[in-house]
Amino acid sequence: PxxxxxxxxxxxxxxxxxxxxxxxxxxxxxxxxxxxxxxxxxxxxxxxxxxxxxxxxxxxxxxxxxxxxxxxxxxxxxxxxxxxxxxxxxxxxxxxxxxxxxxxxxxxxxxxxxxxxxxxxxxxxxxxxxxxxxxxxxxxxxxxxxxxxxxxSHEAIVNQMAWMQGQYVLTGSDVYLQKTATTFDVSLWGFFLPLAVGARLVVATHDGHRDPGYLASVIADQGVTVTDFVPTMLSVFAGAVSAELLGSLRDVFVIGEALPAQAVRDFGVVSGARVHNLYGPTEAAVSITFADVTGAVDGGVVSIGVPQWNSQVFVLDSRLRPVPVGVAGELYLSGVQ
CATH class of the missing domain: 3.40.50.980 (Rossmann fold)
Structure with missing residues (x-):
């Protein structure tokens, strides 16, 4: 208490x-x-x-x-x-x-x-x-x-949070830096995940998410272990901060746009934190696929990975038939989320 x-x-x-x-x-x-x-x-x-x-x-x-x-x-x-x-x-x-x-x-x-x-x-x-x-x-x-x-629905977002905790295992010693606008569903990770497990929620100041120097100082001062970025800001952040301020970071969740491999490489220069690429539209309760993309990444685009708990994804053609590997199609989502 x-x-x-x-x-x-x-x-x-x-x-x-x-x-x-x-x-x-x-x-x-x-x-x-x-x-x-x-x-x-x-x-x-x-x-x-x-x-x-x-x-x-x-x-x-x-x-x-x-x-x-x-x-x-x-x-x-x-x-x-x-x-x-x-x-x-x-x-x-x-x-x-x-x-x-x-x-x-x-x-x-x-x-x-x-x-x-x-x-x-x-x-x-x-x-x-x-x-x-x-x-x-x-x-x-x-x-x-x-x-x-x-x-x-509650059951959709609860599935998302339960999967997040099962996959990444936050504890009472973790500190999550929440810096995403409430009008963006990614904000739910920061607002709800840490308090569900007895961790500490650090809320960034208004417009703080746009200031790499401010974010780095908060990470250092508060001992932040987990946070999230959109790919564009991850690139900006990596190019503007020094490694000594980021020593407490353990996991970084990236979502919202296609993640360039170069952004992952640039971030790896200043932090040893694990980088997780997640994908999902607002309709799918934040994210529905995931991939650990820590370390060197070949090529220009990072995979969105595989489905999360109680979720399925299908790549289908215009007649809703599964396409062969390597053939372009549309992504269909199903499951509790």
Missing amino acids: DAVAVVFEGQSLSYAEFDARVNRLARYLVSVGVGPESLVALAMRRSVDLVVGMYAVVAAGGAYVPLDPDHPVERNGHILGTAAPVCVLSTAGDGVVLPGEFDVVLIDELDVSGFSDAPVLDVDRVAPLRGSNAAYVIFTSGSTGKPKGVAV
Whole structure:
């Protein structure tokens, strides 16, 4: 209970403090009607409050919808109009401007002291929570340019997290640096995986993910062992930092774009951490294939590897027939995710 759970810019919460804040806020959300298949928007920049709000929505049985306060008002308005959330969680410091009439709850000013800090159970929720219920809804650009919501179930994301832990085995001594925007589903690894195993979650400052020097200093100061990158940023990071700051790193997850082999080689010059290439669209609960690509990599493009637990991938032709090895086709995904 006394172990540090979340760290952000000098602030820290122990597991006991974090659980108490989450449970009280979750019970407040239940009291205003949040439950399975209802949505709650998160209009917050990275902070301790963001993590508390995210967990509270899920504990109440609802699904969270992340908004970037710095995105255009029109985009956020379209998302809110489509999602029709029960309420929008934010903080006074975020100064979020939203179009239309929405119930905005400033959780840093909300008095939840009258609510119990005991874990929220099905008996406390407006309805029982099932694996098939939505856990989060992330809006992607879509082929028309208008954001389209992708709802992901609890059973899908739980499979992803269970596979991650089974494959990479984080422990209470690990420290995960979370620096990915909440509007990108990769953020779920950092927000949920470390706290599920008693590790420490270090949340990067706003825009910190764009600053290699800042990231390297946080890795050194906090003893970060695990983090994630998009390939483009991995290349930039590798070319801008020195090896002595990265000694604690053990595993780096890379996802979001095709991973160039040169990026892996460049990173290997400054860090001995293992590099894992993962692939998956938003619809497939973060990632669905994986490959350990640590060390020297031949050629220009890195493989996306093989399927994860309870998942299958098929390369098919236009008639949905499997193609021979070496023949181009389209990738089809199936399974719990």
